[in-house]
Amino acid sequence: xxxxxxxxxxxxxxxxxxxxxxxxxxxxxxxxxxxxxxxxxxxxxxxxxxxxxxxxxxxxxxxxxxxxxxxxxxxxxxxxxxxxxxxxxxxxxxxxxxxxxxxxxxxxxxxxxxxxxxxxxxxxxxxxxxxxxxxxxxxxxxxxxxxxxxxxxxxxxxxxxxxxxxxxxxxxxxxxxxxxxxxxxxxxxxxxxxxxxxxxxxxxxxxxxxxxxxxxxxxxxxxxxxxxxxxxxxxxxxxxxxxxxxxxxxxxxxxxxxxxxxxxxxxxxxxxx
Amino acid sequence: xxxxxxxxxxxxxxxxxxxxxxxxxxxxxxxxxxxxxxxxxxxxxxxxxxxxxxxxxxxxxxxxxxxxxxxxxxxxxxxxxxxxxxxxxxxxxxxxxxxxxxxxxxxxxxxxxxxxxxxxxxxxxxxxxxxxxxxxxxxxxxxxxxxxxxxxxxxxxxxxxxxxxxxxxxxxxxxxxxxxxxxxxxxxxxxxxxxxxxxxxxxxxxxxxxxxxxxxxxxxxxxxxxxxxxxxxxxxxxxxxxxxxxxxxxxxxxxxxxxxxxxxxxxxxxxxx
Amino acid sequence: xxxxxxxxxxxxxxxxxxxxxxxxxxxxxxxxxxxxxxxxxxxxxxxxxxxxxxxxxxxxxxxxxxxxxxxxxxxxxxxxxxxxxxxxxxxxxxxxxxxxxxxxxxxxxxxxxxxxxxxxxxxxxxxxxxxxxxxxxxxxxxxxxxxxxxxxxxxxxxxxxxxxxxxxxxxxxxxxxxxxxxxxxxxxxxxxxxxxxxxxxxxxxxxxxxxxxxxxxxxxxxxxxxxxxxxxxxxxxxxxxxxxxxxxxxxxxxxxxxxxxxxxxxxxxxxxx
Numbered sequence: 001x002x003x004x005x006x007x008x009x010x011x012x013x014x015x016x017x018x019x020x021x022x023x024x025x026x027x028x029x030x031x032x033x034x035x036x037x038x039x040x041x042x043x044x045x046x047x048x049x050x051x052x053x054x055x056x057x058x059x060x061x062x063x064x065x066x067x068x069x070x071x072x073x074x075x076x077x078x079x080x081x082x083x084x085x086x087x088x089x090x091x092x093x094x095x096x097x098x099x100x101x102x103x104x105x106x107x108x109x110x111x112x113x114x115x116x117x118x119x120x121x122x123x124x125x126x127x128x129x130x131x132x133x134x135x136x137x138x139x140x141x142x143x144x145x146x147x148x149x150x151x152x153x154x155x156x157x158x159x160x161x162x163x164x165x166x167x168x169x170x171x172x173x174x175x176x177x178x179x180x181x182x183x184x185x186x187x188x189x190x191x192x193x194x195x196x197x198x199x200x201x202x203x204x205x206x207x208x209x210x211x212x213x214x215x216x217x218x219x220x221x222x223x224x225x226x227x228x229x230x231x232x233x234x235x236x237x238x239x240x241x242x243x244x245x246x247x248x249x250x251x252x253x254x255x256x257x258x259x260x261x262x263x264x265x266x267x268x269x270x271x272x273x
Numbered sequence: 274x275x276x277x278x279x280x281x282x283x284x285x286x287x288x289x290x291x292x293x294x295x296x297x298x299x300x301x302x303x304x305x306x307x308x309x310x311x312x313x314x315x316x317x318x319x320x321x322x323x324x325x326x327x328x329x330x331x332x333x334x335x336x337x338x339x340x341x342x343x344x345x346x347x348x349x350x351x352x353x354x355x356x357x358x359x360x361x362x363x364x365x366x367x368x369x370x371x372x373x374x375x376x377x378x379x380x381x382x383x384x385x386x387x388x389x390x391x392x393x394x395x396x397x398x399x400x401x402x403x404x405x406x407x408x409x410x411x412x413x414x415x416x417x418x419x420x421x422x423x424x425x426x427x428x429x430x431x432x433x434x435x436x437x438x439x440x441x442x443x444x445x446x447x448x449x450x451x452x453x454x455x456x457x458x459x460x461x462x463x464x465x466x467x468x469x470x471x472x473x474x475x476x477x478x479x480x481x482x483x484x485x486x487x488x489x490x491x492x493x494x495x496x497x498x499x500x501x502x503x504x505x506x507x508x509x510x511x512x513x514x515x516x517x518x519x520x521x522x523x524x525x526x527x528x529x530x531x532x533x534x535x536x537x538x539x540x541x542x543x544x545x546x
Numbered sequence: 547x548x549x550x551x552x553x554x555x556x557x558x559x560x561x562x563x564x565x566x567x568x569x570x571x572x573x574x575x576x577x578x579x580x581x582x583x584x585x586x587x588x589x590x591x592x593x594x595x596x597x598x599x600x601x602x603x604x605x606x607x608x609x610x611x612x613x614x615x616x617x618x619x620x621x622x623x624x625x626x627x628x629x630x631x632x633x634x635x636x637x638x639x640x641x642x643x644x645x646x647x648x649x650x651x652x653x654x655x656x657x658x659x660x661x662x663x664x665x666x667x668x669x670x671x672x673x674x675x676x677x678x679x680x681x682x683x684x685x686x687x688x689x690x691x692x693x694x695x696x697x698x699x700x701x702x703x704x705x706x707x708x709x710x711x712x713x714x715x716x717x718x719x720x721x722x723x724x725x726x727x728x729x730x731x732x733x734x735x736x737x738x739x740x741x742x743x744x745x746x747x748x749x750x751x752x753x754x755x756x757x758x759x760x761x762x763x764x765x766x767x768x769x770x771x772x773x774x775x776x777x778x779x780x781x782x783x784x785x786x787x788x789x790x791x792x793x794x795x796x797x798x799x800x801x802x803x804x805x806x807x808x809x810x811x812x813x814x815x816x817x818x819x
Contacts, residue, residue, distance in 0.1 A: 022295040022568040023575055023587050029296055029469035034518050038410060039469065041296050042370065044339040050370030066590040066614065068339065097588065097596030137584060194803070196575035196585065238515055242784055244803025245580050246796040250519040257467070257517025295568040302569055302742035307791050312742065313682050314569050315643065317612040323643030341612065511788055523792040530740070530790025 002223035002268050003261025005213045010036035014056035014086075014211035018204055019043050019073050021063030021092065024197025027249065028059075031201035034256035035227065037208035048072035052079045057086030057211035059204050062103055063093060070103055077111040086210035089113045089165075090203040095125035105129070108163060114210050115221050117168040117203050120144060120152075127159050137193070144173040153182045153273045166221050168206065170199060174229070176222040183222035185270040187229020189236045194245045198252065202228045205256070222270065230267035231255035275496035275541050276534030278486045283309035287329035287359075287484035291477055292316050292346050294336030294365065297470030300522065301332075304474035307529035308500065310481035321345035325352045330359030330484035332477050335376055336366060343376055350384040359483035362386045362438075363476040368398030378402070381436060387483050388494050390441040390476050393417060393425075400432050410466070417446040426455045426546045439494050441479065443472060447502070449495040456495035458543040460502020462509045467518045471525065475501045478529070495543065503540035504528035548769035548814050549807030551759045556582035560602035560632075560757035564750055565589050565619050567609030567638065570743025573795065574605075577747035580802035581773065583754035594618035598625045603632035603757035605750050608649050609639060609682065616649055623657040632756035635659045635711075636749040639682045641671030651675070654709060660756050661767050663714040663749050666690060666698075673705050683739070690719040699728045699819045712767050714752065716745060720775070722768040729768040731816040733775020735782045740791045744798065748774045751802070768816065776813035777801035 015038045020028055025041060032039040042051040045068070052058050058080040060073045080087050089111075091104035104126060108116070116126065119138035144152045152175060156167045161179035169175045174185040192198045206224035213220035235251035243251075288311045293301055298314060305312040315324040318341070325331055331353040333346045353360050362384075364377035377399060381389070389399065392411035417425045425448060429440045434452035442448045447458040465471045479497035486493035508524035516524075561584045566574055571587060578585040588597040591614070598604050604626040606619050626633050635657075637650035650672060654662070662672065665684035690698045698721060702713045707725035715721045720731040738744045752770035759766035781797035789797075 021587070023571050023585075025296050026299060026469065026572060030519055030522065033467050033469060039296075040366070040369070041294070041337055042366075043337060044372060047338065047370045047372040050372065051366070054369060064587055064589060065593065093586070093588075093597070096586070096600060097593045099590060099593040099596065194579050196572065196579060242797075242800060242804060244800030246576055246799035246803070249576065250523065250796065251515075253519035254515060254517030257519070258515060298569050299572060299742065303792055303795065306740050306742060311683060312569075313639070313642070314567070314610055315639075316610060317645060320611065320643045320645040323645065324639070327642060523796065524788075526792035527788060527790030530792070531788060 001265060002219060002226055003265035005209055005216065005220045005223035006035065006227060006259065006264055007261040008212040009208050012212040013037055014208055015040060015054065016057045016059060016204060016208050016211060017042065017052050017055040018059045019048060019069060019076060020059060020061035020200060023064060024200040027197045028200050028204040030253050031256060032204045032208055034253050035205050035208055039204065043069045043072045045071045045075050048076040049079045052076040053083065055085065057207040059088050059207040060107065061090040061092055061200055061203055062100055065100065065103060073107060074110060077107060081111055086207055087111065087113045088115045088117060088203055088207040088210065090200065091118045091122045091126060094118065094122045101125055113165045114217050115166040115168055115206060116163065117170065117206055119199065120169055120171050123167065123169045138171055143171055144169065144175060157182055166218050168221050168225060170202065170225060174225045176218065176225055178218045181218060182273045183270050184273055185222065185225050185229065187226050187267065187269050188232045191236060191248060192232045195249045198228065226268035226270065227256065227259060227264055230264055231259060233267065274538060275492060275499055276538035278482055278489065278493045278496035279308065279500060279532060279537055280534040281485040282481050285485040286310055287481055288313060288327065289330045289332060289477060289480050289484060290315065290325050290328040291332045292321060292342060292349060293332060293334035293473060296337060297473040300470045301473050301477040303526050304529060305477045305481055307526050308478050308481055312477065316342045316345045318344045318348050321349040322352045325349040326356065328358065330480040332361045332480040333380065334363040334365055334473055334476055335373055338373065338376060346380060347383060350380060354384055359480055360384065360386045361388045361390060361476055361480040361483065363473065364391045364395045364399060367391065367395045374398055386438045387490050388439040388441055388479060389436065390443065390479055392472065393442055393444050396440065396442045411444055416444055417442065417448060430455055439491050441494050441498060443475065443498060447498045449491065449498055451491045454491060455546045456543050457546055458495065458498050458502065460499050460506060460540065460542050462505045464509060464521060465505045468522045471501065499541035499543065500529060500532060500537055503537055504532060506540065547811060548765060548772055549811035551755055551762065551766045551769035552581065552773060552805060552810055553807040554758040555754050558758045559583055560754055561586060561600065562603045562605060562750060562754050562757060563588065563598050563601040564605045565594060565615060565622060566605060566607035566746060569609060570746040573743045574746050574750040576799050577802060578750045578754055580799050581751050581754055585750065589615045589618045591617045591621050594622040595625045598622040599629065601631065603753040605634045605753040606653065607636040607638055607746055607749055608646055611646065611649060619653060620656060623653060627657055632753055633657065633659045634661045634663060634749055634753040634756065636746065637664045637668045637672060640664065640668040642682065647671055659711045660763050661712040661714055661752060662709065663716065663752055665745065666715055666717050669713065669715045684717055689717055690715065690721060703728055712764050714767050714771060716748065716771060720771045722764065722771055724764045727764060728819045729816050730819055731768065731771050731775065733772050733779060733813065733815050735778045737782060737794060738778045741795045744774065772814035772816065773802060773805060773810055776810055777805060779813065
């Protein structure tokens with residue numbers, strides 16, 4: 001059922017503007033190309049507004065933010081909202097520094113995002129205003145588990161209601177919710193945490209999914225999460241003796257490149273709560 | 274015949290300064306190393322001038338430009354011109370934003386480049402002052418084809434004459450021209466467009482080719498285009514079941530690394546018009 | 547004997563803040579993950595201080611420095627020193643430009659580093675105040691060889707004494723010294739010089755080793771050098787026909803990922819002088 005949203009990305013090939021960190025930007029670009037969309041990056045304020053104007057979606061990722069790129073995030077974000085583009089916020093490291101927390105919170109206040117995608121610590125920070133984090137990785141104490149699942153499903157639905165955004169809280173168990181419905185997704189591999197930037201790649205891909213499927217934002221976001229997870233599983237199966245996290249990174253992007261709607265449908269493991 | 278220009282790069286190993294975008298910079302560095310030259314990157318104005326001074330070539334790529342790096346492009350470009358270094362302009366995204374178009378046009382006005390390398394939309398923008406583009410990819414309407422080949426050959430020769438630069442317009446069919454002679458090159462694979470940065474890599478490599486072959490700039494630029502295309506063909510043949518754009522990216526750089534003048538001569542497909 | 551320091555990194559998994567260049571930053575992040583630690587990057591001054599505070603180590607790499615990131619280096623460096631964190635300086639390109647030489651020298655004056663890791667030209671520049679370099683690669687005239695070994699061992703010991711830092715001078719022969727003891731290490735492969743960023747990766751890894759082994763900084767730094775060298779040897783053995791520098795890059799990170807203390811102990815080739 002979720003495979004058709006990938007097919008739409010390949011059919012429409014939306015152009016996605018990414019204001020994103022320089023650590024994982026190359027992988028974000030190749031992951032967006034792998035799923036059938038096109039990436040472009042700009043972060044000087046005037047340039048970011050112009051580039052946003054010719055795109056179909058904007059992915060704002062606050063990792064390695066600076067005073068100049070923060071301006072670009074606000075200006076391009078407002079332009080994207082005005083043009084009714086797909087708009088995603090990835091609050092990388094919210095909770096880890098005052099600047100990141102403040103920037104994410106203020107972006108949410110001034111701009112209406114279609115989706116907010118982060119790990120459990122980042123999402124909790126956005127709701128609570130502050131939180132403990134482990135750098136750009138989630139604190140274990142914040143993780144979604146079978147024990148706290150009902151609580152966390154309600155938590156993300158409430159946040160979706162209050163923010164007006166689809167919330168994608170990703171980790172070992174992924175939750176993708178609007179105010180009424182929550183996809184609980186169990187794809188992926190723990191070894192994906194040993195690669196830098198799988199979350200950043202997912203944010204870029206998810207923006208493309210929303211841009212290509214504007215009538216079904218919740219399902220499109222859930223489909224992107226399943227795509228990343230299924231790709232991680234396929235890539236893991238393809239690993240050979242001696243392979244490590246660098247080859248695994250390449251194999252995941254390769255698996256996205258070779259994914260079809262059918263394979264995605266067969267591999268997606270989720271329930272709706 | 275074009276293979277000897279690669280041999281010269283391996284023999285002289287020029288040091289190439291790249292003021293380039295952060296999306297593809299790592300691949301540019303590894304591609305320059307793969308062809309036998311050495312890369313260095315700097316983009317703070319004073320630093321960029323000093324680093325330029327110890328190099329043999331300067332590759333200016335305007336992707337992810339900002340107000341600070343634009344200053345570096347002008348200052349380092351003037352220093353490189355003064356020192357008679359190989360000088361290349363890659364007008365990434367010219368036509369997609371005012372800042373990019375203006376920066377590319379002004380760089381051309383103030384600095385004499387040995388080569389300008391871009392896709393058809395970017396090159397048309399530089400000639401016409403404005404144009405439609407699809408972000409950092411060429412608009413299909415601008416593509417060189419068998420139907421418009423004579424027109425486009427004249428177009429790039431005219432631009433070469435007016436600018437005093439060798440023009441390398443790359444795409445499915447590549448044109449590399451000075452005012453009298455145009456190489457029409459048919460190497461490469463369409464799948465290269467599904468990898469971010471093959472154009473950026475080519476610009477870095479081409480700067481090294483010009484630096485190592487200052488007496489034969491046109492042929493050296495054409496040789497670099499053939500190298501990239503032949504590498505793309507070899508890498509494509511080496512792909513295995515399950516490989517995608519991330520592995521293809523690695524395989525292309527690997528093929529450049531293993532290229533010899535002889536393999537390049539055998540694989541290069543071009544005519545001169 | 548040196549393998550146990552790797553085991554400690556995997557056991558403690560320190561969080562390492564990297565203010566580093568955008569050319570090789572992705573590889574630095576994946577290399578840090580491969581050895582069992584976690585990376586985070588920030589370079590806006592206030593953000594860099596906050597992020598430093600939650601980490602166990604700070605890796606300052608001056609490649610692609612700019613006026614804003616230089617401020618971050620000083621502010622975060624002082625915070626890390628105040629918190630007694632592991633602190634490493636990688637003076638990329640010192641000697642190649644005035645800004646780089648001045649920044650490295652001033653960082654050393656104002657901040658006490660646990661380790662300074664660079665190539666022979668960069669280290670000589672820090673001692674002598676100026677030197678010839680070949681961009682970001684060492685000048686051949688500066689290389690450590692069997693002929694000048696005694697002289698160079700004394701040179702790094704003297705610099706260790708004067709600076710109060712462990713000195714890691716890496717090249718074909720690596721020297722890792724404090725004022726009394728010098729590890730002379732002969733691991734690695736010359737082909738590693740055809741990949742961009744193996745030195746940057748080593749600096750990130752070494753910071754993690756120091757953070758996890760604060761009581762044995764000299765041995766931990768030497769262990770990190772051996773890890774990189776042994777990984778380079780294993781990766782080279784695993785290369786297949788048609789592989790080049792891009793695959794070699796991936797294979798080295800993979801080999802770090804799969805390294806154990808035992809493999810490291812068996813592969814490490816060093817003497818103590």
